[in-house]
Amino acid sequence: MAEHDSDREDREPDEKGVPFDEAAAWAAIVAGYGDEPPDPPGAKPFKPVEDLALPAMEEDETEPDSGAAEEKGPAKPLGSSVSFAPGVGPRDYTAPEASEDDFDEDDEGHFVPPEPPPLPSADTTARFAWLGVVGGPILLLLAVLLSWDMTWWLATLGIGGFLGGFVTLVTRMKTDDDEDGDPGRGAVV
Numbered sequence: 001m002a003e004h005d006s007d008r009e010d011r012e013p014d015e016k017g018v019p020f021d022e023a024a025a026w027a028a029i030v031a032g033y034g035d036e037p038p039d040p041p042g043a044k045p046f047k048p049v050e051d052l053a054l055p056a057m058e059e060d061e062t063e064p065d066s067g068a069a070e071e072k073g074p075a076k077p078l079g080s081s082v083s084f085a086p087g088v089g090p091r092d093y094t095a096p097e098a099s100e101d102d103f104d105e106d107d108e109g110h111f112v113p114p115e116p117p118p119l120p121s122a123d124t125t126a127r128f129a130w131l132g133v134v135g136g137p138i139l140l141l142l143a144v145l146l147s148w149d150m151t152w153w154l155a156t157l158g159i160g161g162f163l164g165g166f167v168t169l170v171t172r173m174k175t176d177d178d179e180d181g182d183p184g185r186g187a188v189v
Contacts, residue, residue, distance in 0.1 A: 125168065132165025 039045065122130075140158035143150060 126172065129165040129168035129172075132161035133169065134165075136160070136162030136165070 136158045139154070139161070142148075143154055143158070148154065
């Protein structure tokens with residue numbers, strides 16, 4: 001169970017005879033505020049921000065003398081961020097167009113899909129059904145946005161148009177009852 005603060009006040013310290021001096025503890029905390037604790041033995045100090053991209057030097061390595069640094073030139077960082085100019089980047093790559101020279105005698109050539117058949121023309125009933133399904137909610141949304149009075153005929157037209165158009169479209173859907181013997185649906189056992 002969790003201890004309550006009132007339970008802690010009544011308890012004695014773990015060591016008997018040594019009272020806890022809270023004022024002295026706070027004075028020690030305040031006196032040490034801002035001081036950095038010493039590094040543990042064997043720990044490497046942090047590198048400055050300027051040298052983060054340079055390779056890590058072992059402890060037995062020494063800094064190169066100034067003559068060697070002048071011969072090589074200024075030390076440049078190893079890692080850097082890759083930045084691309086606008087319009088030039090990995091996502092702007094386009095594959096070259098395929099030509100007939102790219103194919104062997106085994107290849108059949110570039111596949112060009114046939115032109116899809118035209119969409120069937122909708123009859124008048126389907127057009128009015130779609131008008132009700134799409135137009136009913138739009139009419140109600142306009143009435144709310146333009147702060148029109150929600151009269152009975154406006155609500156009936158919006159809700160009734162949507163429901164009537166939906167029911168009409170669902171009842172006119174084709175059923176697969178006439179295609180029971182279709183061999184194109186997979187293996188028949």
